[in-house]
Amino acid sequence: MTMIDEGVLSDALQGVANSFEISKDATDRILSEARAEVADTRSLRAPGFLVTPGRGRKFLIAAVLILVAGGISLPLFRGEGTPNLHDTPYLGAAPSTTVPGHFSQEFGPATDQTTVGSPTLSATGSTVTETRTGIKSAATSSSLKIESNGSVDLTVPKGKIELTLSKLGALVSGDGGYVDSTQANVGARGPGSFSYATTVLEVPQRTFATLVAQVQHVGRTTSLSTNSANVTAQYVDLKARITALEASRQQYLVIMSRATSISDILAVQSQLNDLQSQIEQYQGQLNVLNHQTTYGALTVMLTEAGHSSNTNHPRSGIAKAWHDAVAGFVAGFEWLIRISGPALFALLLLAALWIAGRFGRRAYQRRRL
Amino acid sequence: MEGSTNVNDLEGWLAESYPQSVRTAYLILGNRLDAEDAVQEAFLRAWKFRDSLSQGSSFKPWLYRVVVNTCNSKLRQEIPHRDLRSSDDDLADVFVHDDVPTRIALSNDVMSALKDLPVDLRVVVVLRYYADLSEREIAIAIGRKQGTVKSRLHEARRRLALHPALRSETSRRSTSTEEVTG
Numbered sequence: 354m355t356m357i358d359e360g361v362l363s364d365a366l367q368g369v370a371n372s373f374e375i376s377k378d379a380t381d382r383i384l385s386e387a388r389a390e391v392a393d394t395r396s397l398r399a400p401g402f403l404v405t406p407g408r409g410r411k412f413l414i415a416a417v418l419i420l421v422a423g424g425i426s427l428p429l430f431r432g433e434g435t436p437n438l439h440d441t442p443y444l445g446a447a448p449s450t451t452v453p454g455h456f457s458q459e460f461g462p463a464t465d466q467t468t469v470g471s472p473t474l475s476a477t478g479s480t481v482t483e484t485r486t487g488i489k490s491a492a493t494s495s496s497l498k499i500e501s502n503g504s505v506d507l508t509v510p511k512g513k514i515e516l517t518l519s520k521l522g523a524l525v526s527g528d529g530g531y532v533d534s535t536q537a538n539v540g541a542r543g544p545g546s547f548s549y550a551t552t553v554l555e556v557p558q559r560t561f562a563t564l565v566a567q568v569q570h571v572g573r574t575t576s577l578s579t580n581s582a583n584v585t586a587q588y589v590d591l592k593a594r595i596t597a598l599e600a601s602r603q604q605y606l607v608i609m610s611r612a613t614s615i616s617d618i619l620a621v622q623s624q625l626n627d628l629q630s631q632i633e634q635y636q637g638q639l640n641v642l643n644h645q646t647t648y649g650a651l652t653v654m655l656t657e658a659g660h661s662s663n664t665n666h667p668r669s670g671i672a673k674a675w676h677d678a679v680a681g682f683v684a685g686f687e688w689l690i691r692i693s694g695p696a697l698f699a700l701l702l703l704a705a706l707w708i709a710g711r712f713g714r715r716a717y718q719r720r721r722l
Numbered sequence: 723m724e725g726s727t728n729v730n731d732l733e734g735w736l737a738e739s740y741p742q743s744v745r746t747a748y749l750i751l752g753n754r755l756d757a758e759d760a761v762q763e764a765f766l767r768a769w770k771f772r773d774s775l776s777q778g779s780s781f782k783p784w785l786y787r788v789v790v791n792t793c794n795s796k797l798r799q800e801i802p803h804r805d806l807r808s809s810d811d812d813l814a815d816v817f818v819h820d821d822v823p824t825r826i827a828l829s830n831d832v833m834s835a836l837k838d839l840p841v842d843l844r845v846v847v848v849l850r851y852y853a854d855l856s857e858r859e860i861a862i863a864i865g866r867k868q869g870t871v872k873s874r875l876h877e878a879r880r881r882l883a884l885h886p887a888l889r890s891e892t893s894r895r896s897t898s899t900e901e902v903t904g
Contacts, residue, residue: 355880355883355884356876356879356880356882356883357879357880357882357883357888359851359879362847362851362879362882363851363852365831365832365888366749366832366847366848366851366852367852368832369749369832369833370745370746370748370749370852371745373748373754375740375741375744375745376758379740379744379758379761379762380736380737380740382762383732383736383740383762383765383766384729384732384733384736386762386766387729387732387766387769388729390766390770391729
């Protein structure tokens with residue numbers, strides 16, 4: 354293949370290119386134009402951190418990107434961003450108190466919710482949403498309908514389950530209540546088997562707090578959870594519905610007395626049946642509510658020492674501290690896992706913005722050059 | 723103070739690279755005035771965007787990149803929209819100090835052959851055989867891969883050898899080489 358000789362080509366190009374003089378004025382023109390540009394730039398100088406490349410601008414860009422990413426991802430963190438051992442109530446409702454060791458707090462207003470022992474009790478979380486604000490001061494009023502219930506886990510000495518059940522029965526009777534139900538597995542033998550019992554105690558609302566305090570002295574309390582809720586609105590609503598339905602029923606009875614044809618009587622009878630059914634349904638709910646607000650239910654779980662249906666919670670200071678530390682570690686780890694998703698999203702967003710910015714900057718410079 | 727330092731930088735660039743840049747641009751554009759315009763613009767742009775020269779990068783290919791881009795821009799936007807002055811006039815203007823007729827003839831042939839090359843081939847030929855850039859530096863200057871540069875150079879030399887204006891010169895050179903070796 355014929356190709357032009359490199360030497361020939363080089364000589365020819367050198368010859369052509371070097372055959373004219375370069376004007377000195379041209380470089381002076383370029384320099385004066387550059388100086389004029391410097392002067393213009395000075396007069397319209399933007400803040401240094403915007404113009405000067407380097408760390409300052411990089412920090413500024415990074416800060417803006419972090420703010421943008423933070424603003425986008427913040428809603429993702431909201432409500433689950435911090436470790437929470439106690440499931441803080443969202444309704445800003447009644448206070449939740451955790452008392453180490455024996456429960457010794459005086460039961461005050463009906464809305465107080467108290468947890469002893471393990472802070473991870475499921476009852477804690479579920480009862481919080483049922484608690485209502487504004488009940489505390491009104492709890493003393495007799496017109497209010499307050500329902501209270503709770504559960505206590507007790508550890509009793511080996512072979513003392515039945516005796517403890519008897520003691521509980523006596524306590525309830527003394528408080529004017531009764532034993533609603535009892536399930537017991539006593540005298541179990543063999544490896545891994547142990548005796549336990551669950552009993553539900555019902556006492557009048559006014560003595561519920563007393564019963565809770567008394568029950569704790571029967572055995573070693575490993576967990577305690579109580580919940581009170583104001584059901585006045587629900588109660589009033591049910592009563593109003595029943596009253597309205599009864600008024601309708603009375604009117605239908607009047608219509609019935611005036612009916613002459615069989616078809617009219619049947620039609621009115623059908624309506625009366627429906628009304629009666631609804632009234633009975635609401636009345637049933639009202640009765641249940643009445644009972645719940647009259648009696649407080651306390652579920653007591655008894656376990657022999659050495660065995661536990663729940664976790665045995667340490668009572669001494671150091672042991673409790675260790676337990677809290679482990680629980681805190683687990684909660685922190687859970688929190689880390691929970692935020693890893695939004696954090697990954699935020700990181701990806703930052704990376705995408707950074708790459709886009711970098712490409713954009715390079716493309717801009719290439720265009721300008 | 724900072725501004726004057728930067729202008730001093732530009733002064734250094736001009737002293738070092740301006741003449742060769744103008745001659746390179748001339749070979750690409752085929753017109754001395756256009757070349758001076760392009761290089762003036764290129765130096766000001768390069769100075770303005772001097773931050774884009776990353777540390778450790780070579781200055782020479784970077785500057786040539788700016789010059790080549792400016793020349794390409796001129797060829798795309800300005801020169802096609804106005805009457806091109808004839809290369810003969812241009813060369814007559816150029817060779818005022820050189821009255822060797824054969825040299826003028828050869829230069830005319832070279833310029834004619836260069837102008838008949840596509841711009842992308844012309845640029846690599848000029849950068850390689852006049853500016854004396856390596857293939858790697860040309861790759862940086864035109865923003866293409868080194869393999870592309872190599873193939874363009876090959877194609878350009880093949881076309882130039884076939885160009886009527888340079889064919890006689892090529893054959894004359896090859897004959898004289900044969901005589902020397904014979």
